[in-house]
Amino acid sequence: MTSASFTPGRVARLSILGLGALVFLAPYIFMVSTAGKAQSDIFTSSLSLIPQQWFYVQNFAKALSRVSMGRLLMNGVVVCALILVFQVVIAIPCAYAMAKLKFRAARALMVLVMLGLLVPIHATALPLYVAFDRAGALNSYVALVAPFTISVFGIFLFLQFFRAMPDDLIHAARLDGMSEPGIIARVIVPNAWPAVTAFSIFSVVAHWNDLYWPLIVVSNQAYATPPLGLLYFRAAEAGDDYGALMAATLIITFPLVAAFLLAQKRFVEGITMTGLKG
Template sequence: MTPLLQDGPSRPSRFDLPALWRAVRPRSPSAVIVTALLLLGAWIMVFPFIWMVSSSLKPTSEVFAPVFTIIPKTFAGLGNYYSVLFDQPYPRFLLNSLIVCVGILVVQLVTAIPAAYALAKLKFRGSTILFGTVVASLTIPINVTSIPIYIGIVKVGLLDTHVAMMFPFFISVFAIFLFRQFFRTFPDSIIQAARIDGFSEMEIVLRLILPSAVPAIAAFSVFSFVAHWNDLYWPLIVVQSQDKMTATLSMMQYQQEFYTDYGKTFASATVVTAPMVIAFLLARRHFIRGITMTGVKG
């Protein structure tokens, strides 16, 4: 670790060139190579974001200019962002996204946790086959089932509703699989002690398993929330009216048959991504701890 990354007394308190140099000075040739590779990797990761933010400040003509510049030649940022935030009901889109993501997550947890408990800890005929089915379902992408689900939604008249956007994701086999693996590490003797003490199976799940599974639930919640916040494919299929659109879907409004305003599309993309990025930056420590923390010791 370089001292630059550390909090504490070694950090230069004022701008201090020699100290800065001491901090970043290469320690060995291999460190130079490693740092260069890491910088390259970081650039590959960050560049699309820079490109997005940069393009959101440009008029469409400049987005397609042969020479890419980070700083726009013609600054159209104000207009782009104004029309994204105020020419359309942007708060409505955010609210729709929130409803969809929270709705999906809640139902996913409510269905996946008891299912995972049953698969991990209860003995019943066919449990192995059921679990095999769950694992097999992991390999089926949404695109395969989307047409039957779409037809079903049309038949029950739920097209263009929030429910239609959430419905295909209510049961997450990934969540069942993840929780099942996590619950398996929970000591059997505690569950048996609970049965003797008079807990019902649901109370075992709610009072004992759930508190111990907080890290797994937090990690899954982040995955699920981000995935459905960013989902464009399904909302695009089932929603037409503007007041049902999610934030991500609202970007598509600037794409029309003969003309696409890329400046505004990118401004919209930036605005849509922003809540997730800000939330992650604020709660970064918790996210990382949630994902890396494992198990409980009794």
């Protein structure tokens, strides 16, 4: 890019965007900075982003040794992957049926989906907890995954996306001899990748970062998800060792950041949903 392309308007736009990005990134930047500071450095009265002594190695070593970080990340991956797979496998046929098939209860189901969107997990947490307790399923992957397998948000998102798909495409598939499950597998899903990508981001980000539900159903460290593990780490191990805590947080947020940076183009494509044309 040549300097000639920096017109005043462009400069103004870029500086506003840059300022906005800085505001939103400030906590993260502060976290990265703190993860590299020694204990004495953190508690000085002056506020500086650059650590006086580089303490990254020590802090990361502490974070990795005091808590089974591998186990936490593993749990996070297993739980998020299971939730995502179940959500997609359940939501896509539901949304297809509601968007493209004609049946009597379609309207009533639509109302139920909208109602479902209005009910937060906090409202159902207690009855769910009691149910898992009675079933003896607390402290398990089942307890972490099961309540989220049916995502009304997912159904709603796919429903909107499928409605925009031309009916003729499905008619052509029927005439070509496909069954309804065949249509979903061979026509709908291959053309719904933008929607699936968008939904995956929402789902994985929400459940990777979720602290509320794991805190309720898990008391055994073996099943702790990353945010819960962080909580144990702070309570039991680190105390006020913020350097190590921030290092642990960095490790935990790293997978999401890396995934986003690697697939940035596809993510943006998925969220704006411009993938299907022609």
